[in-house]
Amino acid sequence: MAEFSQDFFKTAVTVDNVIFGFDESDLKVLLIKRGTEPYPGLWALPGDFIYAQENIDAAAARILHELTGLERVYLEQVRTFGAVGRHPLGRVITVAYFSLVKTNRHDVHASSFAQSAEWVNLPELRDVALAFDHDEILEACFNALKQRVRVRPIGFELLPPKFTLTELQHLYEAILEAELDKRNFRKKILSMDFIVDLNESQEGVAHRPARLYEFDKSKYEKFVSEGFNFEL
Amino acid sequence: MAEFSQDFFKTAVTVDNVIFGFDESDLKVLLIKRGTEPYPGLWALPGDFIYAQENIDAAAARILHELTGLERVYLEQVRTFGAVGRHPLGRVITVAYFSLVKTNRHDVHASSFAQSAEWVNLPELRDVALAFDHDEILEACFNALKQRVRVRPIGFELLPPKFTLTELQHLYEAILEAELDKRNFRKKILSMDFIVDLNESQEGVAHRPARLYEFDKSKYEKFVSEGFNFEL
DNA sequence: ATTACTTGGTGTAAAGTATGCACAAAGTCA
DNA sequence: TGACTTTGTGCATACTTTACACCAAGTAAT
Numbered sequence: 001m002a003e004f005s006q007d008f009f010k011t012a013v014t015v016d017n018v019i020f021g022f023d024e025s026d027l028k029v030l031l032i033k034r035g036t037e038p039y040p041g042l043w044a045l046p047g048d049f050i051y052a053q054e055n056i057d058a059a060a061a062r063i064l065h066e067l068t069g070l071e072r073v074y075l076e077q078v079r080t081f082g083a084v085g086r087h088p089l090g091r092v093i094t095v096a097y098f099s100l101v102k103t104n105r106h107d108v109h110a111s112s113f114a115q116s117a118e119w120v121n122l123p124e125l126r127d128v129a130l131a132f133d134h135d136e137i138l139e140a141c142f143n144a145l146k147q148r149v150r151v152r153p154i155g156f157e158l159l160p161p162k163f164t165l166t167e168l169q170h171l172y173e174a175i176l177e178a179e180l181d182k183r184n185f186r187k188k189i190l191s192m193d194f195i196v197d198l199n200e201s202q203e204g205v206a207h208r209p210a211r212l213y214e215f216d217k218s219k220y221e222k223f224v225s226e227g228f229n230f231e232l
Numbered sequence: 233m234a235e236f237s238q239d240f241f242k243t244a245v246t247v248d249n250v251i252f253g254f255d256e257s258d259l260k261v262l263l264i265k266r267g268t269e270p271y272p273g274l275w276a277l278p279g280d281f282i283y284a285q286e287n288i289d290a291a292a293a294r295i296l297h298e299l300t301g302l303e304r305v306y307l308e309q310v311r312t313f314g315a316v317g318r319h320p321l322g323r324v325i326t327v328a329y330f331s332l333v334k335t336n337r338h339d340v341h342a343s344s345f346a347q348s349a350e351w352v353n354l355p356e357l358r359d360v361a362l363a364f365d366h367d368e369i370l371e372a373c374f375n376a377l378k379q380r381v382r383v384r385p386i387g388f389e390l391l392p393p394k395f396t397l398t399e400l401q402h403l404y405e406a407i408l409e410a411e412l413d414k415r416n417f418r419k420k421i422l423s424m425d426f427i428v429d430l431n432e433s434q435e436g437v438a439h440r441p442a443r444l445y446e447f448d449k450s451k452y453e454k455f456v457s458e459g460f461n462f463e464l
Numbered sequence: 465a466t467t468a469c470t471t472g473g474t475g476t477a478a479a480g481t482a483t484g485c486a487c488a489a490a491g492t493c494a
Numbered sequence: 495t496g497a498c499t500t501t502g503t504g505c506a507t508a509c510t511t512t513a514c515a516c517c518a519a520g521t522a523a524t
Binding site for chain 4: 164
């Protein structure tokens, strides 16, 4: 270590995590309301310093775990942001991640870095300024999700284990910000063969009940390992 | 700054740059031969610490400039690598970039971090161990290039200003690691309308000379801004 | 000058994929 | 029993992708 100039150790490295959820036909992001300087009162992405003996992915997973209690969640690194002036208190470089969670099954905890955390509808954030450069990070992560979902069926990470085709379609429409044709969507999804008809029906709805499906992870993994493409 | 724990400033942040070139039907990478510990004698990616007042992209551009003298080169951030043990002398997190340069027009300079630098054929690196986790970084960057080239016509960055369709096809074949059909390739490339027939011919070849083309950047930018897809 | 050699340049038919579109079926509720 | 809501389904057409083979234009050697 002796030969390294100490100057290069004046930079802090953090992780920020864009946690996506889906509920009632809306994409949501888990944000924290900042209590302290800088940017008190603004929404911000949950994030924290990377510990000395911690891998970067592990730091992202820790943030998510502290906030939601969830483990083994879908997590993907997106890009690193390090503009010189992005943090008013010093040089802070941050590695951005997004994660996909099944919202409705778990509530949000307070934690060391989050006095209050809340699910915010993504469309409602269009005109809200976030702390730091978190607008830019959120946008980059949403774009990454949009791209990823065209190529891997990761949408299932956002749905409960049993879902209807209409729910799945609404999810894709929310992510892609586009309307999809019902018949064509179903034809395509079913032909890909990752989802299994459970021969069960929805209950408690005031109309014809929909069939329930589940995601077949093993079929999907076979497909992926053979190299393939998942377009909608 | 006072409220930050000093512990979080014991991490160094670097940039590593996978510089791709193309010559004589082969994809090449610009590597440096390490002279000092750790890993003396091994090939490594050119990289350096990020300076205190330097943006991350600027650091990547600087490394490239010091090594090749080139400016305004295509540069793209790929991913950040920060496994706890990746650097034997301390915690060093590195942001990986790739760049695309027109090899044959510029020679390689020595520089502060590179006693000797050399263009190495990518296929020949298959079984060569690089310093640190640079194998992994190189692989990630090559995969990023592979993906990117399917969606943006960045291949032109690797060719001289005037090129033949056969050269272009060889480039795509090298990047995609696949053979392409000559007629279908030409039909598709020409229908995309980014390349312009210069009505000139190759000279000094011992066979029918090929027509020369150039890339029309303005047409391409129009296309991109309208949102589109470039598949081969 | 003729011939051999090498690479350049071109079109079509068939298969597969994507798109657009409308109506009967299965439930609940009053 | 009828009104209401959402589910579930098929086909015809346009578009895209793939597979495939031969003549043209130059150089080099005799």
